[in-house]
Amino acid sequence: MFQLGNHPINPAPLRRDLAADDCGGFVFFEGRVRDHHEERSVTGLYYEAYRELAEKEGQRLVREIAQKHGVRAGAIHATGDLAPGDLAVWVGAAAAHREEAFAACRELIDAIKARVPIWKRESYSDGQGEWVEGCVCGARGGDG
Amino acid sequence: MSNALHGLLLAGGKSSRMGCDKASMVLGDGGLTQAGRALGLLRQFCGPVYLSLREGQPVPAGGEGVPVLRDAPGAQGPLAGLLAAFRQAPGASWLVLACDLPLVRPGVVARLVARHAEDPSSPFVAYASALDGLPEPLCAIYGPSAFPVLGRHAARGHFCPRRILREESVPLLALPEADTWALTNVNTPQDVAGAQTGAREVRVAWFGRLAEQRGLREESVITKAETAGDFRREMSDLHRLDLDSGVVRVAVNDEFAVDGHRLQAGDRVVFLSPFAGG
Numbered sequence: 001m002f003q004l005g006n007h008p009i010n011p012a013p014l015r016r017d018l019a020a021d022d023c024g025g026f027v028f029f030e031g032r033v034r035d036h037h038e039e040r041s042v043t044g045l046y047y048e049a050y051r052e053l054a055e056k057e058g059q060r061l062v063r064e065i066a067q068k069h070g071v072r073a074g075a076i077h078a079t080g081d082l083a084p085g086d087l088a089v090w091v092g093a094a095a096a097h098r099e100e101a102f103a104a105c106r107e108l109i110d111a112i113k114a115r116v117p118i119w120k121r122e123s124y125s126d127g128q129g130e131w132v133e134g135c136v137c138g139a140r141g142g143d144g
Numbered sequence: 145m146s147n148a149l150h151g152l153l154l155a156g157g158k159s160s161r162m163g164c165d166k167a168s169m170v171l172g173d174g175g176l177t178q179a180g181r182a183l184g185l186l187r188q189f190c191g192p193v194y195l196s197l198r199e200g201q202p203v204p205a206g207g208e209g210v211p212v213l214r215d216a217p218g219a220q221g222p223l224a225g226l227l228a229a230f231r232q233a234p235g236a237s238w239l240v241l242a243c244d245l246p247l248v249r250p251g252v253v254a255r256l257v258a259r260h261a262e263d264p265s266s267p268f269v270a271y272a273s274a275l276d277g278l279p280e281p282l283c284a285i286y287g288p289s290a291f292p293v294l295g296r297h298a299a300r301g302h303f304c305p306r307r308i309l310r311e312e313s314v315p316l317l318a319l320p321e322a323d324t325w326a327l328t329n330v331n332t333p334q335d336v337a338g339a340q341t342g343a344r345e346v347r348v349a350w351f352g353r354l355a356e357q358r359g360l361r362e363e364s365v366i367t368k369a370e371t372a373g374d375f376r377r378e379m380s381d382l383h384r385l386d387l388d389s390g391v392v393r394v395a396v397n398d399e400f401a402v403d404g405h406r407l408q409a410g411d412r413v414v415f416l417s418p419f420a421g422g
Contacts, residue, residue: 031422047421050351050414052398054421077421089422109422117395117414118421119352131353134420 001074002058004049009078011090018072018094025098027105029091035084037132041125045082050117061111069104071095075112148191149257150236152229153182154222154282155207155243156198156215167204167243178243180206188250189257190239194232196225204243220303222282227298230291237264242282247326247343252283252319259317260285267293270309272316274324275345275366279316281305283327328366343368344409346375353417354392357385372396373403375413387415 001014011028019026033045058075066073075091082088089112093104113134123129155167167179176184179195183206186193195203195210203212213232215224222242229238237260241248252271260269267290271280282305286294297308319326325343343366350358369375372394380387393416394401407413 048352049421050349050395050416053395053400053414056398057400113422114419116421117351117416117419119417120420121352131356131417132420133353133418134422 002055002062003074003076004051004054004058004079005076007047007078007080007082007086009076009087009090011076011087011092014074014076014090015092018074018092020072020094022096023072023094023101024096025101026092026094027098027101028093029089029105029109030087031089031091031109033082033084033086033088037122040122042084042122043125044084044123045086045088046121046123047077047079047082047088048119048121049077049079054116054118058112058116061108061115065104065108065111066093069093069095069100069107071100071104073104073108075108077112077116077118079118148236149189149260149285150229150233150238151183151186151190151193152196152213152225152238152240153179153186153193153207153210153243154196154225154240155179155204156196156201156222156225157242157244167207177204177206178246179204181246182241182243182248183207183210185248185250185253186239186241189253192233194229196222196228198224219298222305223294223298223303223308226286226294226305227291230286230288230294234291235288237285237287239285240282245283245327247323247328248283249323249326252323252326255317255320256283256285260287265289268309268312268314270314270316271319271327273327274319275364277316279306279309279314280327281309284309325366344407346407346410347412348379349412349414351414351416352420354385354387354415358383367407369407371403372401372405372407372413375407376403376415379415385415392417 035042062073072094077089091105091109093101095101121129121131168177170177194213195207196213198215213228216227219227256269267287270284273280302308328343345364345366348363348365350361355361367375367378369378376387389403395414395416396405396411
Protein backbone atom coordinates (compact mmCIF):
# COMPACT_ATOMS: atom_id res chain seq x y z
CA MET A 1 0.00 0.00 0.00
CA PHE A 2 1.45 3.35 -1.07
CA GLN A 3 -0.31 6.64 -0.34
CA LEU A 4 0.28 10.30 -0.98
CA GLY A 5 -1.33 12.59 1.53
CA ASN A 6 -1.54 16.29 2.16
CA HIS A 7 0.45 17.29 5.22
CA PRO A 8 -0.08 16.25 8.01
CA ILE A 9 -0.11 12.53 7.25
CA ASN A 10 -1.29 9.95 9.76
CA PRO A 11 0.46 6.58 9.52
CA ALA A 12 -1.55 4.96 12.34
CA PRO A 13 -4.15 3.20 10.14
CA LEU A 14 -1.47 1.83 7.80
CA ARG A 15 0.56 0.64 10.77
CA ARG A 16 -2.48 -1.19 12.10
CA ASP A 17 -3.13 -2.77 8.70
CA LEU A 18 0.43 -4.02 8.35
CA ALA A 19 0.63 -5.58 11.79
CA ALA A 20 -0.36 -9.26 11.81
CA ASP A 21 -0.16 -12.06 14.34
CA ASP A 22 2.26 -14.07 12.23
CA CYS A 23 4.65 -11.11 12.06
CA GLY A 24 7.12 -11.11 14.92
CA GLY A 25 9.18 -8.21 13.54
CA PHE A 26 7.84 -4.80 12.53
CA VAL A 27 10.31 -2.18 11.36
CA PHE A 28 9.24 1.29 10.42
CA PHE A 29 11.09 4.37 9.31
CA GLU A 30 10.03 7.98 9.70
CA GLY A 31 11.59 10.62 7.47
CA ARG A 32 11.30 13.99 9.17
CA VAL A 33 12.09 17.48 7.99
CA ARG A 34 15.59 18.44 9.07
CA ASP A 35 16.28 22.01 10.18
CA HIS A 36 19.45 22.32 8.13
CA HIS A 37 20.83 21.40 4.74
CA GLU A 38 24.47 21.80 3.76
CA GLU A 39 25.06 24.30 6.56
CA ARG A 40 22.02 26.39 5.72
CA SER A 41 19.23 26.76 8.22
CA VAL A 42 16.02 25.25 6.80
CA THR A 43 12.73 26.83 7.84
CA GLY A 44 10.40 24.74 5.72
CA LEU A 45 9.98 22.23 2.91
CA TYR A 46 7.46 22.11 0.13
CA TYR A 47 6.84 18.66 -1.37
CA GLU A 48 5.22 18.41 -4.77
CA ALA A 49 4.22 15.14 -6.43
CA TYR A 50 3.23 14.11 -9.91
CA ARG A 51 0.33 12.34 -8.29
CA GLU A 52 -0.86 10.01 -11.05
CA LEU A 53 2.57 8.54 -11.72
CA ALA A 54 3.79 8.74 -8.10
CA GLU A 55 0.90 6.61 -6.85
CA LYS A 56 1.35 4.08 -9.64
CA GLU A 57 5.11 3.79 -9.19
CA GLY A 58 4.83 3.77 -5.39
CA GLN A 59 2.38 0.83 -5.52
CA ARG A 60 4.70 -1.04 -7.85
CA LEU A 61 7.67 -0.54 -5.51
CA VAL A 62 5.75 -1.67 -2.45
CA ARG A 63 4.50 -4.79 -4.24
CA GLU A 64 7.92 -5.60 -5.66
CA ILE A 65 9.78 -5.26 -2.37
CA ALA A 66 7.11 -6.99 -0.28
CA GLN A 67 7.23 -9.93 -2.64
CA LYS A 68 11.02 -10.06 -2.79
CA HIS A 69 11.43 -10.17 1.02
CA GLY A 70 8.21 -11.97 1.87
CA VAL A 71 6.99 -9.10 4.08
CA ARG A 72 3.90 -6.93 4.53
CA ALA A 73 4.92 -3.42 3.48
CA GLY A 74 3.46 0.04 3.02
CA ALA A 75 4.39 3.71 2.84
CA ILE A 76 2.86 7.19 3.03
CA HIS A 77 4.47 10.33 1.67
CA ALA A 78 3.39 13.85 2.53
CA THR A 79 2.85 16.71 0.06
CA GLY A 80 2.50 20.41 0.74
CA ASP A 81 4.25 22.76 3.15
CA LEU A 82 6.11 21.15 6.03
CA ALA A 83 8.14 22.63 8.90
CA PRO A 84 11.19 21.17 10.63
CA GLY A 85 10.23 18.12 12.69
CA ASP A 86 7.17 17.34 10.53
CA LEU A 87 6.69 13.85 9.21
CA ALA A 88 7.55 13.72 5.49
CA VAL A 89 7.45 9.99 4.82
CA TRP A 90 6.56 6.84 6.73
CA VAL A 91 7.66 3.38 5.59
CA GLY A 92 6.81 0.15 7.39
CA ALA A 93 7.61 -3.54 6.90
CA ALA A 94 6.28 -6.41 8.99
CA ALA A 95 7.62 -9.96 8.73
CA ALA A 96 7.93 -13.21 10.66
CA HIS A 97 11.50 -12.26 11.56
CA ARG A 98 13.38 -8.97 11.94
CA GLU A 99 16.00 -9.51 9.20
CA GLU A 100 13.50 -9.38 6.34
CA ALA A 101 11.65 -6.52 7.99
CA PHE A 102 14.81 -4.40 8.35
CA ALA A 103 15.97 -5.21 4.81
CA ALA A 104 12.59 -4.47 3.21
CA CYS A 105 12.09 -1.21 5.11
CA ARG A 106 15.55 0.03 4.13
CA GLU A 107 15.10 -0.97 0.50
CA LEU A 108 11.66 0.61 0.26
CA ILE A 109 12.68 4.03 1.56
CA ASP A 110 15.69 4.06 -0.79
CA ALA A 111 13.51 3.06 -3.74
CA ILE A 112 10.88 5.70 -2.94
CA LYS A 113 13.51 8.42 -2.88
CA ALA A 114 15.02 7.28 -6.18
CA ARG A 115 12.00 6.26 -8.23
CA VAL A 116 8.85 8.13 -7.16
CA PRO A 117 8.26 11.50 -8.88
CA ILE A 118 8.23 13.79 -5.86
CA TRP A 119 10.19 17.03 -5.62
CA LYS A 120 11.03 19.31 -2.73
CA ARG A 121 11.71 22.98 -2.41
CA GLU A 122 13.61 24.11 0.65
CA SER A 123 13.11 27.50 2.29
CA TYR A 124 15.96 28.97 4.27
CA SER A 125 16.15 31.33 7.20
CA ASP A 126 17.62 34.05 4.97
CA GLY A 127 14.37 34.14 2.98
CA GLN A 128 15.84 32.30 -0.02
CA GLY A 129 14.55 29.01 -1.34
CA GLU A 130 15.43 26.44 -3.95
CA TRP A 131 14.43 23.14 -5.47
CA VAL A 132 16.69 20.44 -4.14
CA GLU A 133 17.12 17.60 -6.56
CA GLY A 134 18.12 14.20 -5.37
CA CYS A 135 20.87 12.00 -6.55
CA VAL A 136 19.65 9.90 -9.49
CA CYS A 137 21.24 6.74 -8.10
CA GLY A 138 19.42 7.04 -4.79
CA ALA A 139 22.63 6.12 -2.96
CA ARG A 140 22.88 9.23 -0.82
CA GLY A 141 22.09 8.54 2.79
CA GLY A 142 20.40 11.79 3.82
CA ASP A 143 16.79 11.62 4.89
CA GLY A 144 13.98 14.08 5.44
CA MET B 145 -14.21 50.64 -55.93
CA SER B 146 -12.10 47.61 -56.73
CA ASN B 147 -14.28 44.57 -57.13
CA ALA B 148 -11.67 41.87 -57.40
CA LEU B 149 -10.29 40.52 -54.18
CA HIS B 150 -6.80 41.88 -53.61
CA GLY B 151 -4.09 39.59 -52.29
CA LEU B 152 -1.47 40.54 -49.69
CA LEU B 153 1.42 38.27 -48.80
CA LEU B 154 2.83 39.25 -45.42
CA ALA B 155 6.57 38.63 -45.58
CA GLY B 156 7.83 41.39 -43.31
CA GLY B 157 8.45 39.21 -40.27
CA LYS B 158 11.97 39.38 -38.89
CA SER B 159 12.25 35.57 -38.54
CA SER B 160 15.08 35.85 -36.06
CA ARG B 161 14.44 32.32 -34.83
CA MET B 162 14.92 30.98 -38.31
CA GLY B 163 18.44 32.31 -38.69
CA CYS B 164 17.57 33.30 -42.25
CA ASP B 165 14.70 34.70 -44.28
CA LYS B 166 11.61 32.54 -43.76
CA ALA B 167 9.97 33.67 -46.96
CA SER B 168 12.94 32.51 -49.05
CA MET B 169 12.97 29.07 -47.42
CA VAL B 170 12.25 26.17 -49.77
CA LEU B 171 9.89 23.66 -48.23
CA GLY B 172 10.27 20.82 -50.64
CA ASP B 173 6.98 20.95 -52.53
CA GLY B 174 8.15 21.45 -56.10
CA GLY B 175 11.13 23.55 -55.09
CA LEU B 176 9.01 26.64 -54.37
CA THR B 177 10.02 29.04 -51.63
CA GLN B 178 7.47 29.83 -48.95
CA ALA B 179 6.85 33.19 -50.65
CA GLY B 180 6.49 31.58 -54.07
CA ARG B 181 4.04 28.97 -52.82
CA ALA B 182 1.91 31.51 -50.94
CA LEU B 183 1.84 33.91 -53.90
CA GLY B 184 0.61 31.06 -56.10
CA LEU B 185 -2.17 30.42 -53.63
CA LEU B 186 -3.20 34.09 -53.53
CA ARG B 187 -3.24 34.27 -57.34
CA GLN B 188 -5.80 31.46 -57.43
CA PHE B 189 -8.28 33.70 -55.64
CA CYS B 190 -7.24 37.31 -56.22
CA GLY B 191 -6.89 39.91 -58.92
CA PRO B 192 -3.91 42.05 -58.00
CA VAL B 193 -1.45 40.49 -55.58
CA TYR B 194 1.04 42.46 -53.47
CA LEU B 195 4.00 41.66 -51.32
CA SER B 196 4.12 43.31 -47.89
CA LEU B 197 7.66 44.09 -46.69
CA ARG B 198 9.33 46.20 -44.08
CA GLU B 199 11.08 49.39 -45.11
CA GLY B 200 14.39 48.48 -46.73
CA GLN B 201 13.77 44.72 -46.64
CA PRO B 202 14.91 42.89 -49.80
CA VAL B 203 12.38 40.99 -51.89
CA PRO B 204 12.40 37.31 -50.85
CA ALA B 205 13.24 34.59 -53.37
CA GLY B 206 10.12 33.70 -55.32
CA GLY B 207 8.64 37.18 -54.95
CA GLU B 208 10.50 38.83 -57.83
CA GLY B 209 8.37 41.11 -59.98
CA VAL B 210 5.49 41.27 -57.50
CA PRO B 211 4.50 44.84 -56.56
CA VAL B 212 5.74 45.68 -53.09
CA LEU B 213 3.91 47.59 -50.36
CA ARG B 214 6.22 48.92 -47.67
CA ASP B 215 4.99 48.99 -44.06
CA ALA B 216 2.99 52.07 -43.12
CA PRO B 217 4.60 54.26 -40.47
CA GLY B 218 2.80 54.54 -37.14
CA ALA B 219 2.16 50.83 -36.73
CA GLN B 220 4.15 47.67 -36.19
CA GLY B 221 4.15 44.08 -37.39
CA PRO B 222 1.43 42.72 -39.66
CA LEU B 223 -0.83 45.67 -38.85
CA ALA B 224 1.63 48.01 -40.59
CA GLY B 225 1.35 45.81 -43.69
CA LEU B 226 -2.44 45.80 -43.54
CA LEU B 227 -2.64 49.59 -43.23
CA ALA B 228 -0.24 50.01 -46.16
CA ALA B 229 -2.51 47.76 -48.22
CA PHE B 230 -5.61 49.79 -47.44
CA ARG B 231 -3.76 53.01 -48.25
CA GLN B 232 -2.99 51.46 -51.62
CA ALA B 233 -6.60 50.39 -52.27
CA PRO B 234 -9.02 51.58 -49.58
CA GLY B 235 -12.08 50.25 -51.38
CA ALA B 236 -10.73 46.74 -51.85
CA SER B 237 -11.25 43.60 -49.86
CA TRP B 238 -7.86 42.11 -48.96
CA LEU B 239 -7.12 38.43 -48.71
CA VAL B 240 -4.15 38.36 -46.36
CA LEU B 241 -1.78 35.44 -45.96
CA ALA B 242 1.40 35.19 -43.88
CA CYS B 243 4.32 33.57 -45.66
CA ASP B 244 5.07 31.15 -42.82
CA LEU B 245 1.91 29.07 -43.03
CA PRO B 246 3.02 26.24 -45.32
CA LEU B 247 0.14 23.96 -44.36
CA VAL B 248 -2.56 26.23 -45.82
CA ARG B 249 -4.19 24.48 -48.76
CA PRO B 250 -6.53 26.06 -51.33
CA GLY B 251 -9.61 24.67 -49.57
CA VAL B 252 -8.76 26.68 -46.46
CA VAL B 253 -8.64 29.91 -48.46
CA ALA B 254 -11.70 28.95 -50.51
CA ARG B 255 -13.84 28.80 -47.38
CA LEU B 256 -12.81 32.34 -46.42
CA VAL B 257 -13.54 33.57 -49.96
CA ALA B 258 -16.96 31.90 -49.99
CA ARG B 259 -17.93 33.45 -46.67
CA HIS B 260 -16.77 36.86 -47.83
CA ALA B 261 -18.86 36.51 -51.00
CA GLU B 262 -21.95 35.83 -48.87
CA ASP B 263 -21.52 39.15 -47.08
CA PRO B 264 -19.05 41.48 -48.80
CA SER B 265 -19.81 44.27 -46.31
CA SER B 266 -18.41 42.27 -43.41
CA PRO B 267 -15.13 43.84 -42.22
CA PHE B 268 -13.42 40.60 -41.16
CA VAL B 269 -13.55 36.96 -42.21
CA ALA B 270 -11.26 34.81 -40.10
CA TYR B 271 -10.81 31.33 -38.65
CA ALA B 272 -10.72 30.33 -35.00
CA SER B 273 -7.44 28.76 -33.92
CA ALA B 274 -7.72 25.03 -33.45
CA LEU B 275 -5.54 25.41 -30.40
CA ASP B 276 -7.17 28.14 -28.35
CA GLY B 277 -10.22 29.32 -30.28
CA LEU B 278 -8.75 32.79 -30.74
CA PRO B 279 -8.91 34.57 -34.11
CA GLU B 280 -6.31 33.72 -36.74
CA PRO B 281 -5.62 37.14 -38.31
CA LEU B 282 -2.89 36.13 -40.75
CA CYS B 283 -4.98 33.99 -43.06
CA ALA B 284 -8.08 36.14 -43.31
CA ILE B 285 -10.06 38.59 -45.41
CA TYR B 286 -10.30 42.25 -44.46
CA GLY B 287 -13.13 44.17 -46.15
CA PRO B 288 -13.06 47.94 -46.82
CA SER B 289 -14.94 48.60 -43.58
CA ALA B 290 -12.02 47.09 -41.67
CA PHE B 291 -9.75 49.99 -42.66
CA PRO B 292 -11.10 52.58 -40.21
CA VAL B 293 -11.30 49.98 -37.45
CA LEU B 294 -7.65 49.03 -37.91
CA GLY B 295 -6.67 52.69 -38.08
CA ARG B 296 -8.46 53.40 -34.83
CA HIS B 297 -6.65 50.60 -33.02
CA ALA B 298 -3.29 51.65 -34.47
CA ALA B 299 -3.87 55.19 -33.24
CA ARG B 300 -4.33 53.83 -29.73
CA GLY B 301 -1.14 51.81 -29.98
CA HIS B 302 -2.89 48.45 -30.43
CA PHE B 303 -0.83 46.66 -33.05
CA CYS B 304 -1.72 43.03 -32.39
CA PRO B 305 -4.19 41.94 -35.08
CA ARG B 306 -5.30 38.94 -33.07
CA ARG B 307 -6.20 41.19 -30.17
CA ILE B 308 -7.98 43.59 -32.48
CA LEU B 309 -10.12 40.84 -34.00
CA ARG B 310 -10.87 39.60 -30.53
CA GLU B 311 -11.92 43.02 -29.28
CA GLU B 312 -14.08 43.52 -32.35
CA SER B 313 -15.90 40.25 -31.52
CA VAL B 314 -15.43 38.98 -35.03
CA PRO B 315 -17.51 35.85 -35.72
CA LEU B 316 -15.03 33.10 -36.54
CA LEU B 317 -15.09 30.17 -38.92
CA ALA B 318 -14.07 26.68 -37.93
CA LEU B 319 -11.16 25.23 -39.86
CA PRO B 320 -12.04 22.33 -42.17
CA GLU B 321 -11.57 19.05 -40.32
CA ALA B 322 -8.82 17.82 -42.63
CA ASP B 323 -7.00 21.12 -42.17
CA THR B 324 -7.20 21.56 -38.42
CA TRP B 325 -3.51 22.42 -38.21
CA ALA B 326 -3.39 24.47 -41.42
CA LEU B 327 -2.56 27.67 -39.56
CA THR B 328 0.37 26.26 -37.63
CA ASN B 329 3.21 28.61 -38.38
CA VAL B 330 6.79 27.73 -38.94
CA ASN B 331 9.40 29.47 -36.81
CA THR B 332 12.40 27.23 -36.70
CA PRO B 333 14.32 25.13 -39.22
CA GLN B 334 13.06 22.05 -37.35
CA ASP B 335 9.50 23.22 -37.95
CA VAL B 336 10.27 23.52 -41.62
CA ALA B 337 11.64 20.00 -41.78
CA GLY B 338 8.53 18.65 -40.14
CA ALA B 339 5.99 21.02 -41.63
CA GLN B 340 4.51 18.63 -44.12
CA THR B 341 4.50 15.55 -41.97
CA GLY B 342 1.58 16.91 -39.96
CA ALA B 343 1.37 18.41 -36.52
CA ARG B 344 -0.28 17.18 -33.37
CA GLU B 345 -1.36 18.78 -30.15
CA VAL B 346 0.01 17.40 -26.92
CA ARG B 347 -0.52 18.53 -23.34
CA VAL B 348 2.49 19.20 -21.19
CA ALA B 349 2.56 19.36 -17.40
CA TRP B 350 5.50 20.80 -15.49
CA PHE B 351 6.59 20.05 -11.93
CA GLY B 352 9.19 21.23 -9.45
CA ARG B 353 12.20 23.13 -10.74
CA LEU B 354 11.03 22.78 -14.34
CA ALA B 355 7.62 24.32 -13.56
CA GLU B 356 9.39 27.24 -11.94
CA GLN B 357 11.74 27.70 -14.90
CA ARG B 358 8.99 27.31 -17.48
CA GLY B 359 6.79 29.70 -15.50
CA LEU B 360 3.67 27.58 -15.84
CA ARG B 361 2.29 24.20 -14.86
CA GLU B 362 0.21 23.11 -17.84
CA GLU B 363 0.18 23.96 -21.50
CA SER B 364 -0.95 22.71 -24.88
CA VAL B 365 1.70 22.52 -27.56
CA ILE B 366 1.32 21.92 -31.26
CA THR B 367 4.31 19.93 -32.29
CA LYS B 368 5.61 18.06 -35.25
CA ALA B 369 7.89 16.00 -33.02
CA GLU B 370 7.41 12.33 -33.81
CA THR B 371 8.88 10.98 -30.60
CA ALA B 372 9.25 11.94 -26.97
CA GLY B 373 12.96 12.50 -27.62
CA ASP B 374 12.27 14.90 -30.52
CA PHE B 375 9.82 16.73 -28.32
CA ARG B 376 12.37 16.90 -25.52
CA ARG B 377 14.83 18.63 -27.87
CA GLU B 378 12.13 20.95 -29.20
CA MET B 379 11.02 22.08 -25.73
CA SER B 380 14.58 22.37 -24.56
CA ASP B 381 15.55 24.64 -27.49
CA LEU B 382 12.36 26.65 -27.47
CA HIS B 383 12.33 27.46 -23.77
CA ARG B 384 16.04 27.14 -22.95
CA LEU B 385 15.34 24.44 -20.40
CA ASP B 386 17.88 21.89 -19.32
CA LEU B 387 16.09 18.68 -20.31
CA ASP B 388 19.23 16.58 -20.77
CA SER B 389 18.15 12.98 -21.25
CA GLY B 390 20.86 11.76 -18.87
CA VAL B 391 19.22 13.62 -16.01
CA VAL B 392 15.62 14.41 -16.91
CA ARG B 393 13.29 11.49 -17.58
CA VAL B 394 10.07 11.69 -19.55
CA ALA B 395 6.58 10.33 -18.90
CA VAL B 396 3.79 9.96 -21.44
CA ASN B 397 0.20 9.49 -20.29
CA ASP B 398 1.25 9.04 -16.67
CA GLU B 399 3.76 6.29 -17.37
CA PHE B 400 7.56 6.41 -17.69
CA ALA B 401 8.56 6.44 -21.35
CA VAL B 402 11.70 6.15 -23.46
CA ASP B 403 12.83 8.84 -25.91
CA GLY B 404 11.84 6.62 -28.82
CA HIS B 405 8.19 6.60 -27.65
CA ARG B 406 6.01 7.79 -30.55
CA LEU B 407 3.75 10.70 -29.66
CA GLN B 408 0.04 10.74 -30.50
CA ALA B 409 -2.36 13.67 -30.55
CA GLY B 410 -3.74 14.29 -27.09
CA ASP B 411 -0.81 12.67 -25.25
CA ARG B 412 0.14 14.12 -21.88
CA VAL B 413 3.88 14.61 -21.63
CA VAL B 414 5.78 15.35 -18.43
CA PHE B 415 9.51 15.92 -18.08
CA LEU B 416 10.83 14.68 -14.76
CA SER B 417 13.81 16.33 -13.11
CA PRO B 418 15.64 14.17 -10.52
CA PHE B 419 13.33 13.14 -7.70
CA ALA B 420 13.75 14.34 -4.14
CA GLY B 421 11.13 12.56 -2.08
CA GLY B 422 11.80 11.09 1.33
